[in-house]
Amino acid sequence: MPELYERIAERFGELIRECPPGRWEDPSPCPGWTARDVVAHVISNHRRAVAGLDGSGYSAPGRGEDLSRAWDAASEEIKAALRDPVTAGALLGEEFGSLPFEEFVRRMACADTLIHGWDLARATGQDEALDSEAVAVAVDILLxxxxxxxxxxxxxxxxxxxxxxxxQTRLLNFLGRRV
Structure with missing residues (x-):
């Protein structure tokens, strides 16, 4: 599971780093959200998951925050937590469905980072191909x-x-995306 998350996270990071500078305010497939909003949402969910381990606070990236740096930091915190067996198995509270951290990340990686990676790619004119194993896992979880x-x-x-x-198309259509 950590390998799947790492692949999805690396791809999301590439999409952020390769986003054409003038495309951050372009609309995404998520109604009312720009490409920047999509990235901020995913970073915020990562920060929220890490905060769920110790009850600390978290915040969404601020308007002037460097999204690439914020993403790298947030995804590295997830990876570090997954490498620690005690932390990976720690139960998150009801807000997270009382799931072990690693299971929440598995679901988040599939339902959030993966799908919003496609949203970001679509909004910014980048390659929209998704990891086929991650698509299969997302189908198993979401259907x-x-x-x-x-x-x-x-x-x-x-x-x-x-x-x-x-x-990929069937999953995206299932989630309300027009491909």
């Missing part, structure tokens, strides 16, 4: 939760996939 994820500020209504669509 059974269909009814629970259809709420405001989460995932939109499903979009029909064309016959013969690949796994």
């Amino acid at each position: 059974p939760e269909d009814g629970d994820i259809r709420m405001p500020q989460a995932f939109g209504a499903k979009v029909s996939s064309a016959e013969g669509a690949d796994a």
